[in-house]
Amino acid sequence: MLSVFSDDHFMRQALKEALVARDAGEIPVGAVVVCQNQVIARAHNQTELLRDVTAHAEILAITAASNFLNSKYLRDCTLYVTLEPCVMCAGALFWSQLGRIVYGAADDKRGFMRFGKVLLHPKTQLEYGVLMEECSTLLKAFFQQQREAR
Amino acid sequence: MLSVFSDDHFMRQALKEALVARDAGEIPVGAVVVCQNQVIARAHNQTELLRDVTAHAEILAITAASNFLNSKYLRDCTLYVTLEPCVMCAGALFWSQLGRIVYGAADDKRGFMRFGKVLLHPKTQLEYGVLMEECSTLLKAFFQQQREAR
Numbered sequence A, B: 001m002l003s004v005f006s007d008d009h010f011m012r013q014a015l016k017e018a019l020v021a022r023d024a025g026e027i028p029v030g031a032v033v034v035c036q037n038q039v040i041a042r043a044h045n046q047t048e049l050l051r052d053v054t055a056h057a058e059i060l061a062i063t064a065a066s067n068f069l070n071s072k073y074l075r076d077c078t079l080y081v082t083l084e085p086c087v088m089c090a091g092a093l094f095w096s097q098l099g100r101i102v103y104g105a106a107d108d109k110r111g112f113m114r115f116g117k118v119l120l121h122p123k124t125q126l127e128y129g130v131l132m133e134e135c136s137t138l139l140k141a142f143f144q145q146q147r148e149a150r
Helices: A007-023 A057-069 A087-096 A132-149 B007-023 B057-069 B087-096 B132-149
Strands: A030-035 A038-044 A077-083 A100-105 A125-128 B030-035 B038-044 B077-083 B100-105 B125-128
Touching (some): A007 A030, A007 A038, A007 A057, A007 A100, A007 A132, A030 A057, A038 A057, A100 A132, B007 B057, B030 B057, B038 B057, B077 B132, B100 B132
Parallel strands (some): A077 A100
């Protein structure tokens, strides 16, 4: 049976956020935090708007989810993010003791997996490659357009 | 000649911030960002107050410094922080392309140096051990008091 609450479904929500970022001229990365099949936080990369390197989608999503739950810890939550988190975001996810991470496209250059799962909390489950093509295509098209605009 | 603008001087400013954290019941870590011998940002750990694991002194200091300079990059800045940054904060400092990091006490359990300087931007200079005893004693006393209060 096809569940409404599939990883694909929630990754599509994260992709929607990535599109908001793209339309604002930001590197198109989006994230949602899900708890008991409910989206409790949505965020997209805002490093340009806020002129703040810490304003990655994941950091903003963690902060928003913690505000929503009034809890520092996100043990029962899943973060869906369109791109493999960087080291900073993996470190933040470690501290949040997040239940599960699902990411779409890989980031061989800046992703945390260069160092391996050791950067995550031992209790955090990890999945990747969900809607990878769509997540990756969105990023590639953005950078292609950036190059052409120069 | 003794300069007013020594590492010790600025680490004392960071220690002042750490005391503010301690008095608020937060793990006592403080940071300042210095640019051209001027303190342009001060911050202390606020993870309890904000119920947000990302609210480390360094992250708040980077955001405040970027706001002050209206720049994502902090290439001409030095961050003074009383404790060795964690992986999340090292990742944030990488993105900021910070000119120089000076930290006080080591953090063998959670510090980024478990992975080495590879987590920092190649142009970021690193120094540590400045007022190490004072920075470390403050943390030890805090945790001792926490244990006794249980």
